[in-house]
Amino acid sequence: MNPSIIIADDHPLVLKGLHDFLNENDHNVLASAKNGKEALTLIKAHVPDIAILDIKMPFYSGLEIAKKCKADNLPTKIVLITFEKDEKTYLAAKNLGIYGYVLKEFALEEIENCIDSVIKGKQYFSPELLKFLEVKELPKHLDTLTDHELRIVKMISENKTGVEIADTLSISPRTVEKHKSNIIRKLKLESKQNSLLIWAKENSEFLDQ
Template sequence: MKPNIIIADDHPLILKGLYDYLIEKNYNVIASAKNGKEALALIKAHQPDIAILDIKMPFFSGLEIAEKCKTENLSTKIVLITFEKDEKTYNEAKALDIYGYVLKEFALEEIENCIKSVINDKPYFSPELISYIEINQGPIKLKSLTDAELKVLKLVGDNKTASEIAKELFISSRTVEKHKSHIRKKLALNSKSTSLYLFAKENSKFL
């Protein structure tokens, strides 16, 4: 059985394109809205299986609607469509247990896969978005470093010697070497002196 769907977007062309596409694919689109206020009223009135919402809309954003649905225990599964490849928004969406996050430039290609996934109770996030966030997040192991270790690693990447780093950070050369040894361990790097420098260079934008 096809799910009941409500769609909302404040761009008339995107709204129409999405509506026409879903109708053509025989989905049961029961209503559409051009802003967040209308969308929330429709969700409360119809309690559809899925609501496909633009993130940025007048009155309420897609995230705000998701938050209200969560607070009021509405069973509608929220799918967000957006141009935002933004880690903060993505994390907020995940925190609200949102079921789908589809980038608008791939909306028509991905929305069907997204709906199928959501019906089967599996969240769907645009592969393009996931890879973008992973690329821009830096290696997860960096999170295990202390602030002092990160400073040392950054200066290693700037090609500074141990004594130059010691001078800059007001610590002894011995402490710098200790930090380097801890960093190598945490990042699982080999003991060659160049391994730290190459890692720091490769990941300089995250330091």
């Protein structure tokens, strides 16, 4: 069954173009909105599978709507469409767990692929955007670490010893070693000496919180 979709854009031509395109391709468009307030009201009323939102809209931006949906635990998966090739916006979208980020100039070409990915529970980001930002993929399994574990890995990347880490975190060196073992297991690293140190050094840019 086709996923239910709500779309929102404050440019009437973009909104109409997207609406017509999705309808022609047999997508289940429940409603469309021309600003962020309308979009949020529609999402709360219908709880669609997917909401395709312009980033910049009156009242609420697509990112603000995503934040509100997350706070309310709404299962709707958010896809942003935008002209913005902006790293800050991209990272904000990633941090909010947004499912799609499609550049408007490629929207009609890419929206089908994006919807397919989202249905499968995979994120979709415009290849052009990733190329433009030269985005590095997040290291595998990094998202399995807790904030506490990330902090330990960060300190390892800064050449801190087990004793120094223990002092900083007010825990015993033995507990630090336990954490290290868990981190190595979660990151699926080989249990060689220094494997965690090498990994931490190579991925230090991803460890800043």
